[in-house]
Every structure is written in structure tokens, then in C-alpha cells.
Amino acid sequence: MPKAQETVLEIDLKSLEHNYNYLRSKIAPTVKMMAVVKAFAYGSDSVAIAAKLEKAGIDQFAVAYTKEGENLRAGGIEKPVMVLHPQSHNFQNIIDNCLTPSLYSKHILTEFIKTAKELKLQDYPVHININTGLNRLGFAAEEIDDVISIFKNTSAVKLVGMYSHLGASEDLAEKEFTLSQIGKFKEISEKIIKAFDHKILRHLCNTSGILNYPEATFDMVRTGIGLYGYGNSAEQDKILKPVGTLKTIISQIHHIKAKESVGYNRGFIAKRDTITATLPLGHADGINRIYGKEKTAVLINGKDAPIIGNVCMDMLMVDITDIDCKEGDQVIIFGKERSAEKFANNAGTISYELITSISQRVKRLIID
Incomplete structure (x- = not known):
């Protein structure tokens, strides 16, 4: 699949067809x-x-x-x-x-x-x-x-x-x-x-x-x-394939000194010198404030980047101190590589709420 150049929700219709055929196989032909x-x-x-x-x-x-x-x-x-x-x-x-x-x-x-x-x-x-x-x-x-x-x-x-x-x-x-x-x-x-x-x-x-x-x-x-793509059990989630993958990019990287703060209401205070990345999506896009303050993480170059501080309306910040990345790199919020169920559960909610919350202002990209 193509690398994201903006915030985009990729909708994989082949995965949809796989899930449909699997569920069909579980019921009688009649x-x-x-x-x-x-x-x-x-x-x-x-x-x-x-x-x-x-x-x-x-x-x-x-x-x-x-x-x-x-x-x-x-x-x-x-x-x-x-x-x-x-x-x-x-x-x-x-x-x-x-x-x-x-x-x-x-x-x-x-x-x-x-x-x-x-x-x-x-x-x-x-x-x-x-x-x-x-x-x-x-x-x-x-x-x-x-x-x-x-x-x-x-x-x-x-x-x-x-x-x-x-x-x-x-x-x-x-x-x-x-x-x-x-x-x-x-x-x-x-x-x-x-x-x-x-x-x-x-x-x-x-x-x-x-x-x-x-x-x-x-x-x-x-x-x-x-x-x-979600079956309400770990066993079924291994068989089903997530249809939607939410991707974005790193807009800017900041070097934060220990004791400096990040975001509204100083929601994150650095305990050490920290490198952060700002991403162009926020609670207006469906990534709500419940996901902030290190409750869950996004995926950057195969590594977890915790969401820090308070999620803003149009942006959120993540900790990339231990991740080799640069501005413009792709970020996976959820999808095949990062389960929406795991992302949601870590913040005390469910995949249903997460995936149905993605704002209509996020670009949809149909892949078949």
C-alpha cells in the first residue's frame, strides 16, 4: 500500500471480501x-x-x-x-x-x-x-x-x-x-x-x-x-483482516528539555530530555482525548510512540525519543499492523467506538 502523505483512512476491499467469505463459511448455505x-x-x-x-x-x-x-x-x-x-x-x-x-x-x-x-x-x-x-x-x-x-x-x-x-x-x-x-x-x-x-x-x-x-x-x-475485521476475541482477530487503516505523517519534530511541558494545560512534563513528533490529527478527527497521556501508542517505523499530553483538536504529540524517524515519515494509528482493538483497549474503550469516530474530514482512500 502507498505511503501516507497526509492523514488518510485506507479502506481495503480485498480484506472486506476475505472477512465476508470467512463469516459465510460459518453459516449454512441456506x-x-x-x-x-x-x-x-x-x-x-x-x-x-x-x-x-x-x-x-x-x-x-x-x-x-x-x-x-x-x-x-x-x-x-x-x-x-x-x-x-x-x-x-x-x-x-x-x-x-x-x-x-x-x-x-x-x-x-x-x-x-x-x-x-x-x-x-x-x-x-x-x-x-x-x-x-x-x-x-x-x-x-x-x-x-x-x-x-x-x-x-x-x-x-x-x-x-x-x-x-x-x-x-x-x-x-x-x-x-x-x-x-x-x-x-x-x-x-x-x-x-x-x-x-x-x-x-x-x-x-x-x-x-x-x-x-x-x-x-x-x-x-x-x-x-x-x-x-474484528471478531471480539483474539482467536478470531487472527483470522479476520482489518478493513480500515488510519495513517498520517510526522509534521514536526521537537527537542524538549527535562521539566519542559508539551501541549495544552501542560499535559506532559518531560522527565528527561525528550524528542517529540507532532501529527496532523486530533479529537476532531476521532482520536479523542481519552487516548492521550500515554494511555496508548501509534506505530512509527515499527516501534511504539506513546501519545503524550492532551490530544488537541487537530493535532497530537507522541514521544519518539527512542525511534529513528524524521519529518514526513509515515505513522500508523491503527490497521493491519496496529490493531484498533489494542489501540482502543489500552485507553479503556472498544474498537467499535474508535473506528466509528473517524471524522468525515479524514480522506478515504478505497483500495481494491
Whole structure:
């Protein structure tokens, strides 16, 4: 890959294809796969990611909000797109863009049916979210009879899918909780299936669910973080390939004497004569202040360079005292050579938060 001449997020579509094929190998050929491309495809480029996956054979996509689905359609994506968290004022746009809403409450269900009737729609496809313990969105078990009745009394919409969210599928210490979620989903979904004559897709597993609970893949799985190269375990991270690599360069090198300070609020006081490098990215680019004060490090010429002091809005400083480097040299923040998981964990957060935080002002470079 080319050397960085500026701050850039490289998006490797070959790695994406590798991850997709690996996750596909973990499910039966009859099980469909839904790719989660919300939040700019986990901080990368949603249209480029979706286009590659569509070509590779993905079955469906999921986004969080309507605008994200609109952007996929504008980018030429044709496969079904489910909106996980629609709002009623977006229903017209959902229908105009042939998006599939996930309906999660009686209010949102009845409001969507009202809109569909006003537009004289017939059998518009929808999914429902069933709450099995995450307690975030979704219908409770005791609401299901009413939900069935509502669907049976309208021809404007058609229930084509139902799903739930696993809350701790990556944590085997919470296996009992996960198995209880799987059991609740199975019980509720079977009740719904018996109430209708047509096929209704069931989907429950996320990336960690695919890898840890293969018995719960049902008709379709949803995968997000795994597609981007992270499997929530060291073992899986060795197999998956990070899609995004954040690179930058050294803007300037400073020689700091012992007891001198670096950055705002004198966030770093040199204990010895120190050489520092200033890099052209900061918390406005998604490298937040939590990564400062030597909690984590970037990679320069194969060596760790701790981030020192307080991260600035547009810049951060690193300690290069023991690294042979010069102004203009490339710096790896995270990617294949420097795991986003390790970078994030060292600062007490997770790879999801790190990679989805990368600002849109950072240049994206698509590599295929």
C-alpha cells in the first residue's frame, strides 16, 4: 500500500471480501446474511463497502437511520435495506426509497400502517424487533398477541421478518443470559410463525453470535464488526483482516528539555530530555482525548510512540525519543499492523467506538 502523505483512512476491499467469505463459511448455505453498514459502514465508506458486498453476494443490508438508507440508494445499492431505528417523520422517505422499516413499538407500528394506508400501499414489507433482554428497542412478549392482531387486520403492510438483539454474545461468561435470549426469541417467533401462512425470516445472531452460537442462526444473520475485521476475541482477530487503516505523517519534530511541558494545560512534563513528533490529527478527527497521556501508542517505523499530553483538536504529540524517524515519515494509528482493538483497549474503550469516530474530514482512500 502507498505511503501516507497526509492523514488518510485506507479502506481495503480485498480484506472486506476475505472477512465476508470467512463469516459465510460459518453459516449454512441456506442461511441469508445481512451486512450492517450503519455509521458510514463503521467509520469507513458505506457505499463503497455495500457495493463490494453486493457484488460478493450479500443478501441484505441494515442501517440505523433513514438517511443512511437513502445514501445507499443514491449510491446505486439495490439489495433490501432495513432501517433499524426509523422515526415516524421519515416514513415517506423510507417508502420512496424502498427501504424496509424495523417496527419496534405499537406506536411506530400503527403510525407506519397509517402512512401505508394513506399511500394506498399493499403488503409493504416490514420487520419487527422483539425485545428478549437487551431492553433497548422492541416488542415485549406480552405485546405479541396484539401485534399479530394488528398485522392480521391490515393489508397495507406485510410482516416479512422478525429479529432480536443479543446483548452479550461475545462474553462466554454471560452464556446463560445469551441462551435465555435465544430461548425467548425461539418461543416468541414460533408463536408468530404459527399465526401466518407466509414465510417470515428470523434473524438473531450478530458477529459473535455467528461464531459462538451457530445453533441460533435461524434464517438470516446480521454481521457488522466482523466484516470490518474484528471478531471480539483474539482467536478470531487472527483470522479476520482489518478493513480500515488510519495513517498520517510526522509534521514536526521537537527537542524538549527535562521539566519542559508539551501541549495544552501542560499535559506532559518531560522527565528527561525528550524528542517529540507532532501529527496532523486530533479529537476532531476521532482520536479523542481519552487516548492521550500515554494511555496508548501509534506505530512509527515499527516501534511504539506513546501519545503524550492532551490530544488537541487537530493535532497530537507522541514521544519518539527512542525511534529513528524524521519529518514526513509515515505513522500508523491503527490497521493491519496496529490493531484498533489494542489501540482502543489500552485507553479503556472498544474498537467499535474508535473506528466509528473517524471524522468525515479524514480522506478515504478505497483500495481494491
